[in-house]
Amino acid sequence: MKAPNALQRLRDDQSGVVLVLTTLALVVLLGFAALSIDVGNQFAHRRKAQGAVDASALAGAIEASSPGATSQAAVDVIKDYVNRNLDMTVTDAQWVADCADPTPLAVTAADLGLVPATDCISFSLDEMRVSLPVFALDTIFARVVGVDQLTYTAAANVEWSFPGEGNPLPFAVPVSIAGGDEACLRTNPAPEPVPPQFNGNGYGAAATLDGGPDPCDDAVFTAGGPFFGTLNPFFFDEPNPSPPSIQCSRPGSNVIDYSIAAGIDHTPGAFEPDYDGGSGVSATNPVVVDGSNCPQNSPLSNTFDLQTGLTAQRLRCGLISTRAGSCADGPSVDSVMATPRLHQGSFVQSVHTFSGEKMDNAPLWDFIRSDIASASVPAACVSAYNNRGVTDNEDDYYDVKADMLSCLAAWSTGDDPIFSDSITSSGRFVFIPRIDESGFSSSPVHVNDYVPAFLQTLYQSGKQGATTNTFCWSTTGTGPNPEGWFRHEAGQDFSCGRTNDTVDRVSAIVIPCSALPSSICVDPNVPGPGGNPVLEYRLTK
Numbered sequence: 001m002k003a004p005n006a007l008q009r010l011r012d013d014q015s016g017v018v019l020v021l022t023t024l025a026l027v028v029l030l031g032f033a034a035l036s037i038d039v040g041n042q043f044a045h046r047r048k049a050q051g052a053v054d055a056s057a058l059a060g061a062i063e064a065s066s067p068g069a070t071s072q073a074a075v076d077v078i079k080d081y082v083n084r085n086l087d088m089t090v091t092d093a094q095w096v097a098d099c100a101d102p103t104p105l106a107v108t109a110a111d112l113g114l115v116p117a118t119d120c121i122s123f124s125l126d127e128m129r130v131s132l133p134v135f136a137l138d139t140i141f142a143r144v145v146g147v148d149q150l151t152y153t154a155a156a157n158v159e160w161s162f163p164g165e166g167n168p169l170p171f172a173v174p175v176s177i178a179g180g181d182e183a184c185l186r187t188n189p190a191p192e193p194v195p196p197q198f199n200g201n202g203y204g205a206a207a208t209l210d211g212g213p214d215p216c217d218d219a220v221f222t223a224g225g226p227f228f229g230t231l232n233p234f235f236f237d238e239p240n241p242s243p244p245s246i247q248c249s250r251p252g253s254n255v256i257d258y259s260i261a262a263g264i265d266h267t268p269g270a271f272e273p274d275y276d277g278g279s280g281v282s283a284t285n286p287v288v289v290d291g292s293n294c295p296q297n298s299p300l301s302n303t304f305d306l307q308t309g310l311t312a313q314r315l316r317c318g319l320i321s322t323r324a325g326s327c328a329d330g331p332s333v334d335s336v337m338a339t340p341r342l343h344q345g346s347f348v349q350s351v352h353t354f355s356g357e358k359m360d361n362a363p364l365w366d367f368i369r370s371d372i373a374s375a376s377v378p379a380a381c382v383s384a385y386n387n388r389g390v391t392d393n394e395d396d397y398y399d400v401k402a403d404m405l406s407c408l409a410a411w412s413t414g415d416d417p418i419f420s421d422s423i424t425s426s427g428r429f430v431f432i433p434r435i436d437e438s439g440f441s442s443s444p445v446h447v448n449d450y451v452p453a454f455l456q457t458l459y460q461s462g463k464q465g466a467t468t469n470t471f472c473w474s475t476t477g478t479g480p481n482p483e484g485w486f487r488h489e490a491g492q493d494f495s496c497g498r499t500n501d502t503v504d505r506v507s508a509i510v511i512p513c514s515a516l517p518s519s520i521c522v523d524p525n526v527p528g529p530g531g532n533p534v535l536e537y538r539l540t541k
Helices: 006-064 071-086 092-097 252-262 312-319 380-387 394-412 420-425
Strands: 123-124 125-133 135-138 149-152 154-163 182-186 233-238 247-249 348-354 358-360 429-435 445-463 483-489 504-511 538-539
Touching: 006 071, 006 125, 006 149, 006 154, 071 123, 071 125, 071 504, 123 252, 125 182, 182 445, 252 312, 312 504, 380 394, 394 504, 420 429
Parallel strands: none
Antiparallel strands: 123 125, 125 154, 135 149, 154 538, 182 504, 233 247, 348 358, 429 445, 445 483, 445 504
């Protein structure tokens, strides 16, 4: 037999190498294929876990922000939703031992001594975070390449706020307030020159507006009437973002302009049921004084002290800013600036200004439902809608306003909603706490519920400047240039006010809660204009 030559031996050696390499490649490919199956299974479990944590965080946030809720109740809801959505029971031991959230919020369940004492459920201002324990998943095919287990987890953050542009304003109205009332906030309870009133033929000392006195007229001004009192809420701050923490302080009037612009910087609560002179207070419906619950966690504050530190300058800063000075672009706290209230929303324009500042000038009747004529509502509502565009002169304007106020006063439970949900896009739309007290003679005050309201009229006292419109400025005084009042109501088609001067007063029209869509406000305690705003919840991570 002939011996193989060198070339043949080389070919045989190469064949053996190819066979070995092919075998190894097949093993690697099969390993990757097997691993991909297990990784796909891991991805499916992670996706299910993300859905579970999203649902549980939303449910926990809803519970934590409900009247009378507790942090423990929120944690219990979270655990229940996690178990139901994962189709398994996650034990308290797992929440503690198998859970280490690298980015918790400022206050954790462990900090609060809750059960389970985990760092994976945490709270901040109007925010909640849930991070699941780390779960192990046994592999099926990946074992051939030495991977016995894969892990997965998921996390979600939820924030919440009142409908519209920010949380409630730092004001309050008494329990006696009614739908259609026009309430007044003024910077000085002492007597001031009486704002002239419009009677259809011009301004004058004996004139009446809309068939009744101006709400900011000193002749009718009373702390027990349709009057905004000023709350003194605590202000919360996160001075150390790493690690996170919360501190609260009571800067008082130093942040009143910021709170007018942005709303109270934390979501307040209300009594459930209403405070009712304290008869409903119990362990499940406690008095929670604002600030005593710092760091912020549920239950939410439902009791506030009053303050008297509102000045005309701060009222202007919060509403329209100043063209010069410390709040030229808006009020700020700790270098955080807030957009002035009437510069917010979708209806800001620069055609008709107050004190030289642009503003949201859309009137309340612009937000009446387009199908109001077919709705079950008072006739005055239909009249306000039909005549809403006929405001070329002051007689017509005040006729429409009078219809709007009559509509709100006549509206009752059982009537259809009056307004569309676009009203929340206006910076003039606000929520104001309605307190159990009939007036503002004592502090603290207790929040029954919230009234929706619409910022209506801006007032400014002083000497007449460049404005010559008789419907903007007038006086009942005498002399060559006597002191008088500038005033501008939402929807009037002229500019008004003296540039860089202050805002002395502002009025707001009270809207019955149930006159709004149920997506904005729900009134479980009729009669009365107040109710529970439907909080807006947002998944952020």
